[in-house]
Amino acid sequence: MDRALTASERIRLPTRPIYRRLGDRLFQIVVVALGLSIIALALLLAEVLFTDGLEPLRRFGFWGFLTGTTWDPVRGVHGTWPFLVGTLITAIASLALSFFPAIGVAIFSAEYAPRWLAGIVDTIVDLLAAVPSVVVGIWGIFVLVPLMQSHVYLPVYFWAFENAPGLLPVLGPPAGYNLVTAIIVLALMIVPYTTALARDAIRLVPRSQREAARALGATRWEVMRMAVLPYARGAITAGAILSLGRAIGETMAVAMLVGNSNTLPFTFFGPAATMPSVIVNEFREAVEDLHLASLMTVGFYLFLISLTVNLIAAWLQRKLAVGGRSL
């Protein structure tokens, strides 16, 4: 195909075979090596977390460490159950809290708002995703916690004290740093992810879907509910699960606000802990080898949970994104 040579190529002719073949070969080798390094990195992450956390796994067993409720570095007994519970509670509750507002914003920006307003809303939502976790954390410590403590935790606690003493063990002591604070902050932090993914999904729904519903005389909301949302359902669900993954891995803001207690049972207003928060809080102070290894093991379990959540989301995306199936 390159028999008809141009003038500029004729000039390069003597060097061409090397230039072409060796260059292509080298380039491909370099590019594939760079790609391979990402593969290696992902495998290395699993391998390092596993081998560095092997000692506790050996001592307590895979299920023993998972379901162990005692975390006592002094006695050398470690189990990740309290942190697992804390992680799951905060992540699921924050997703539940943020899901409908997030979908609301997505619908508003994709369907209702005029273009200029949609642009502003999208920008602010994307910006919210970019706010560093520690910045949210310092705001939580100095603004949200005092506010919640004086206006929510204490009043509710005193109300329960007078009227419903049965609730007290569930509510727990009204410390400002607690599960509820962590859940609120987490919800705030994962909203943009759910919103962005839902927004894209809604925008991808073909016009004909909407026009068909309009032609039947549907109101705007009925168009959304009957024609658009069912079509985008799969992608929205996948987005929510990806957000759940974010919430599970979110570290700094939670570590700063959750209160850090490593004994069950957790209460709503009492301190708790999550898997990332215990790693952050104890890793630098861990002197015992077993303590350090146990934190690595917690990291390994966190890896497994994140992996599962991400794979589920990817699977859902592939399975449901094709076209939302029929109503």
Next chain:
Amino acid sequence: MAVTAPATGSAAPPAAAPRGLATVTPEHLRRRYRRDRFMIGLLVLATAAVLVPLLIIVWYVVSNGISAVLTFDFYTQDLGSPARALQGRPTGLGHTILGTIVVDALALLIAVPIGVGAGIMLSEYPDHPLNPVLRILNDTLNGMPAILKGLLAFSLIVKPMGTFSGISGAVALAFVMLPIIARATEGVLRIIPWSIREAGLALGLPRWRVVLNTVLPAARVGVVTGILIAFARAAGEAAPLLFTSFGNNFFSSTPLRYLMGPVDTLPARLYSLAISPYKEWHAMGWGAAVILLVLVIVTFVGTRIVTRARHATDL
């Protein structure tokens, strides 16, 4: 008009319509319109509920941190011991800002070539047998909590070196950036039409020149945007830095120490200032938050400007 029509002859067509549209009576219509308006109200409320907190956070950060940020010492002095702040002697986060620049720049230096290279592999060699694996693992890596990448950098670099170091912090941040850059690069390279590559190949250019001289320049804006997004994400991460670059209250004595010794970074310092018991340090923490927020917002606005410029030239 519409009142009488359905009342007399509401036979075949409405029955075939989806549920909710079947019977059209004035009262029914009114209820549907009312629900429509109600939902609009609800959506506006949801939007406000999501957007207002961001503005509140930004407002609090700026109003609490502005006084610290506007002093000269904040940029030129190092932190020192708490006594310095308590006694009102000059103290600042100059070493932190310097450390952040070193660590972030080094992280970019590591992550950009690898990430862009992996992106090229995914888009330019689509039939490479390892691509499906790479794509899945890259997405997996992207979904992994940043703190785990910090643990990895700790095991790979801090442990063998025997000391916390700027390098290990940069590597940890590079782990955060890598999958984002790779993914963004693949995405933008794929948008470039194959006809451009074919045009290059038809001129007799070898494949690597086609990629480097026609595809990459055409996708330059998108690649840069991906890098900026990755940077904004990594620059705010504190978790992976706490046990890699660790922290330092002073300027390092030699430039080499910024790479080989413990180094302060803004997110990690912000964390330790916020949980410290000193009021003066809290104020500096707010100041660090302002700088971090400005850094992230500037990067973010940068991506917007860059992409907008591209759209302008497209038209």
